[in-house]
Amino acid sequence: SVLYLLCILISRSHFDFSFFPSIIFAMSSPAFEPSYIQTYRQGFLYEKIKKAYRLIQECSLCPRNCGVNRFQEKNGFCQAGYWPEVSSCAPHFGEERPLVGSHGSGTIFMTHCNLKCLYCQNYPISHKGEGEEISFDKLSQMMLHLQNLGCHNINFVSPSHYVPQILKSLPPAIEKGLSVPLVFNTGGYDAFETLKLLEGVFDIYMPDFKYAESRAAERCSGASDYPQVARMALKEMFRQVGDLYVDDRGVAVKGLLVRHLVLPQELAHTPKIMHFLSTEISKNTYVNIMDQYYPCGNIPSGSPLQRRISRREFKQAVESAQKEGLSRLDKKHFRLF
DSSP states (O other), X not given: OHHHHHHHHHHTSOSOGGGSOHHHHHTTSTTOOOHHHHHHHTTHHHHHHHHHHHTTTTTOSSTTOOOOOTTTOOOSTTOOOSSOEEEEEEEESSSOHHHHTTTOEEEEEESOOSSOOTTOTTHHHHTTOOSEEOOHHHHXXXXXXXXXXXXXXXXXXXXXXXXXXXXXXXXXXXXTTOOSOEEEEEOSXXXXXXXXXTTTTOSEEEEXXXXXXXHHHHHHHSOTTHHHHHHHHHHHHHHHHOBOEEOTTSOEEEEXXXXXXXXXXXXXXXXXXXXXXXXXXXXXXXXXXXXXXXXXXXXXXXXXXXXOOOHHHHHHHHHHHHHTTOOOBOOTTOOOO
């Protein structure tokens, strides 16, 4: 239609997008409606909010099962309390291509984490709690602001321990016109029951699958049950949204996108992860095999994590995916072999 063509022209111009209403950008994919809108329309979203808040009275929101009453305390493993805490909110152009598109992914970095990986590249945020406690209304405003800037999605980074807060902030944003997909950008350490609450809310799941073996998971992230938890979580995510689907612009609107960071000395057991994705999820899984590991955070002396990976190690990781028949590999981080 003429309106559709007008939207495309606007999106490719050099105007200041913040002056255009968010609905203009949402129209560029007219056939897609995020699932949270229907969930809200049918009245199910409020039920999900109630159930999510019950989980933090004696917190069992994630597999840590700390049992902390987060209405009163902040001394569980993740150190998160009742209010949402955010470290940054901005369009991000360094994410995977289907998320970035032409206007970026609207990232909201949540403070703290339920993993605390030794080598975390966001160490000040995840370990030190760098961020600001905000109101639910402010979180709603952040979503709308990112949409108004033209971002193709709202990308919650490390959201696992803030599921109730995110859900509670959604209705006001929906009522004011939020209409882009939500991305659950997680470390993969997610409780099955919590994920079930997110069905019909998040259209895009982007979990890490960090380790295939318990010893490495305990050694690097203090979570020996990580491999089992991540496998169950990815199966549930895939059940909800299926393979990654992109629109005619190449922008993701629904589905599963898996990240895997290659670690030195094959600490992550990458071939086993690729075999799982191929045989128990889908050979059509969109996978980002990442080569950007570098020593940071709080790595102990003598650890193999004190060096970057070699080109050979990265090449072997990619080849393990190809051997399993996984062909939808994100190319952004590939270096010349």
